[in-house]
Amino acid sequence: xxxxxxxxxxxxxxxxxxxxxxxxxxxxxxxxxxxxxxxxxxxxxxxxxxxxxxxxxxxxxxxxxxxxxxxxxxxxxxxxxxxxxxxxxxxxxxxxxxxxxxxxxxxxxxxxxxxxxxxxxxxxxxxxxxxxxxxxxxxxxxxxxxxxxxxxxxxxxxxxxxxxxxxxxxxxxxxxxxxxxxxxxxxxxxxxxxxxxxxxxxxxxxxxxxxxxxxxxxxxxxxxxxxxxxxxxxxxxxxxxxxxxxxxxxxxxxxxxxxxxxxxxxxxxxxxxxxxxxxxxxxxxxxxxxxxxxxxxxxxxxxxxxxxxxxxxxxxxxxxxxxxxxxxxxxxxxxxxxxxxxxxxxxxxxx
Amino acid sequence: xxxxxxxxxxxxxxxxxxxxxxxxxxxxxxxxxxxxxxxxxxxxxxxxxxxxxxxxxxxxxxxxxxxxxxxxxxxxxxxxxxxxxxxxxxxxxxxxxxxxxxxxxxxxxxxxxxxxxxxxxxxxxxxxxxxxxxxxxxxxxxxxxxxxxxxxxxxxxxxxxxxxxxxxxxxxxxxxxxxxxxxxxxxxxxxxxxxxxxxxxxxxxxxxxxxxxxxxxxxxxxxxxxxxxxxxxxxxxxxxxxxxxxxxxxxxxxxxxxxxxxxxxxxxxxx
Numbered sequence: 001x002x003x004x005x006x007x008x009x010x011x012x013x014x015x016x017x018x019x020x021x022x023x024x025x026x027x028x029x030x031x032x033x034x035x036x037x038x039x040x041x042x043x044x045x046x047x048x049x050x051x052x053x054x055x056x057x058x059x060x061x062x063x064x065x066x067x068x069x070x071x072x073x074x075x076x077x078x079x080x081x082x083x084x085x086x087x088x089x090x091x092x093x094x095x096x097x098x099x100x101x102x103x104x105x106x107x108x109x110x111x112x113x114x115x116x117x118x119x120x121x122x123x124x125x126x127x128x129x130x131x132x133x134x135x136x137x138x139x140x141x142x143x144x145x146x147x148x149x150x151x152x153x154x155x156x157x158x159x160x161x162x163x164x165x166x167x168x169x170x171x172x173x174x175x176x177x178x179x180x181x182x183x184x185x186x187x188x189x190x191x192x193x194x195x196x197x198x199x200x201x202x203x204x205x206x207x208x209x210x211x212x213x214x215x216x217x218x219x220x221x222x223x224x225x226x227x228x229x230x231x232x233x234x235x236x237x238x239x240x241x242x243x244x245x246x247x248x249x250x251x252x253x254x255x256x257x258x259x260x261x262x263x264x265x266x267x268x269x270x271x272x273x274x275x276x277x278x279x280x281x282x283x284x285x286x287x288x289x290x291x292x293x294x295x296x297x298x299x300x301x302x303x304x305x306x307x308x309x310x311x312x313x314x315x316x317x318x319x320x321x322x323x324x325x326x327x328x329x330x331x332x333x334x335x336x337x338x339x340x341x342x343x344x345x346x347x348x349x350x351x
Numbered sequence: 352x353x354x355x356x357x358x359x360x361x362x363x364x365x366x367x368x369x370x371x372x373x374x375x376x377x378x379x380x381x382x383x384x385x386x387x388x389x390x391x392x393x394x395x396x397x398x399x400x401x402x403x404x405x406x407x408x409x410x411x412x413x414x415x416x417x418x419x420x421x422x423x424x425x426x427x428x429x430x431x432x433x434x435x436x437x438x439x440x441x442x443x444x445x446x447x448x449x450x451x452x453x454x455x456x457x458x459x460x461x462x463x464x465x466x467x468x469x470x471x472x473x474x475x476x477x478x479x480x481x482x483x484x485x486x487x488x489x490x491x492x493x494x495x496x497x498x499x500x501x502x503x504x505x506x507x508x509x510x511x512x513x514x515x516x517x518x519x520x521x522x523x524x525x526x527x528x529x530x531x532x533x534x535x536x537x538x539x540x541x542x543x544x545x546x547x548x549x550x551x552x553x554x555x556x557x558x559x560x561x562x563x564x565x566x567x568x569x570x571x572x573x574x575x576x577x578x579x580x581x582x583x584x585x586x587x588x589x590x591x592x593x594x595x596x597x598x599x600x601x602x603x604x605x606x607x608x609x610x611x612x613x614x615x616x617x618x619x620x621x622x
Contacts, residue, residue: 026474168414171445179373179420232368234392234416268366271393315612 003058011054011133012047018129022121036078037102041093042277045122046129049085053077053130074134082126086119087250143339160162160316164202169264175288176230197222201253213244220259220278227263234273235263245280248287249350251320257313258291266295266341274340287349294340314343321347357479358384359407364397364423365390365413365443370464374443377466379599382475394418398426399433406438408478412460413444418463421503424459425578428492428500429612433596437492441474459499497614504614518613520548531555537605541566541579551604576600579614583584586598590619 009323023039055062056077064071069077097103171196180188201219217239224237259278267274274294281288323330329347336342361378365371372391378385378560382610390602397419401409409427411420416427424440432438442461460474520531531550539563546557557564561579568581575581588601590611598611599618611619 040597057563167446171464172370175373176367176369176439176444178465179369182376183372229369234366269416270397 003055008054013044015050015129016043018125019037020123021045026121027291034102037093040096040102041118044093045089046125046262048088049081049122049126052084053081054133056081064321068134068141076226078126078130082122082186085094086122090118104231115153154209156316156319159312161202164256164260164310173226180229187206187229188280191226194222194225194229198226202256204207209252211252212247213241213250216250216253216255217241217278217280219253219299220255223256223259224263224276231267236275237269238275238277240277240279242281245282245287249288250287251324253319254320254345255289255291257316261313261343262293262341264293265269266293270296281348283346285349286346289345292336292340292342294336294338297340298335300327307321315342317345321345352578357482358386358484359479360388360404360405361408361410362388362397362401362437362438362553363383363390363410364392364400364415364420365410366392367412370412373468377468377471378410378475381468381471382479385475392416394420394423397423398430401427401438402430402540405435407482408439408441408511410441410443413442413447422501422578423562425500425504425614428497428614429578431492436485437496439478440496441478441486459496462515469599492613494617497617501614516572517564517567520555520557522548522557524555535584536603536610538580538582549605556619571587574615574619576615577610578614580609582609 019042020039022044024036026038026042027033027035057067057069057074060069060077062073062349065308068074079155154302173191177188177191177195180191197219213273221239223237228235228237255278259276266277277290277292279290279292281290314331326345329345332344332346333344334344362619363371363374363378365374371392375390378387381425382483387404391397391400392415394415395413397411397420398418399407401423408425411423412421415423418500420442424442428437440459442459445464445465446460451573460477462470462474503525516533518533520527520533520536522531531548535550537551539561544560545556545558546561546564548557561581565575565581572584573581574584574587582600582602586602586604588603591599592602593599598616600609600611602609
């Protein structure tokens, strides 16, 4: 366990400043009595309460994540700390008062009244200060969590972009374009248009949250056209979108990583190449999207682990659907008996 | 321009048809006397066609289906007949930082895609120089080429795991897992998608491909002697050259001999 002592010292100083305030208020109510005793009581009680609560929580396992013990642990710690702090502080302050004779010459107050008021003050102070630290802790924790989530999302987006704008893909495509410019300018222009659309969609992907299935399929067509020019007769593709589903909204570029997986890990490494089919259909209350290829399929071993690098794309899709639809969304990956890979996405149809 | 123009034959291995055609056109323009005897689209055909056609120059794409251009070249270095000179190798790649770094030694040339005319002329000049220097008889493949192929293979291999060398080989036998101490292994041999693990009295199959196993082995103790064979150095008894000039290892604890490929022959020299 590592305790941040600067942080703890800050807490102690804040607590002592609070104690000073309480003593001053008490003094304000009874200006005829000396200032020193309430100050000593207040400082000692808060010191002990602070050491038990603030240091004690470092030793409670449930406080490891948020900095504050969870549920009744937290409450118990505050009560235990305040009571013990009160008892220890009062005892020590009593000793000091007697030793230094601070109350000498003053009339003794009614013991009961004194006891009641000091317990009340301690309880209120203990709860207020603990709540103050609890709230500060919580907001710091939430802020930390949020930055973390942000960073995670940014990292995921960057990683996806990295796989999509992989230099090998880019330079090979450019090399094809260069070859086409001389041989078939019209085809070159056609390819360039798809390339521009692909780049624009990929680089913009983070901005639009959803778009119609028609747009999704158009973007897939851009990529698949590019790849089919590059791979020539080794590759064929088919996009099956029923017209009644064309306007159904989907998370933007949801299928892109899956189609890229099919090409990069399925068809490209296979000598004979193959075919990619992307389809959308409605199944009762669900929308079912499917990406199928006749490529290499799961690599090497017979279990269902997709080829290296392909896993990231699937995880990304799964995460996006889970955030949007929770348990209502499903992602299934399967090796096809006839070779190749199939990924099926299923999530609620929006009427 | 390139003078004197040398007549030679070449094979192109490139999986993208447009790029193969563009490379061919570029070569025709920059080296009219070069006869392109074949264009193939995958690594397996690249090896087969090279052996069948015996061209003087090979243009290999690095990323190809079936087998990478580099693996194809390594296989050719092994299979190439002793009495014929090894072709000049030129790798073609869109982007491969590892490869480009390893190319600095320059026994084998490389061209980046898209291939540009000026760069191509330089490469051609270099290839012609190599071909002109190449001895007409016996000497088959020079050490610089072999060394560079080895470097390239090394550069393409993923770095080994940080936690150090493997100590135990876990093999599934029936429904149990046998633990084989690494010191009992005499050699590993790639077999399809599997690796055969040979101890002095047993033989096991594991599913980890040799390429993934290799970085986990202690390179001081386990020597790769062939693209499909890794031998425990302590177990090597003697090295002999057979009639065809190939090196063979006799191993302690195994009766069969193990072949050493040309790429790794440098490991076995008398002190």
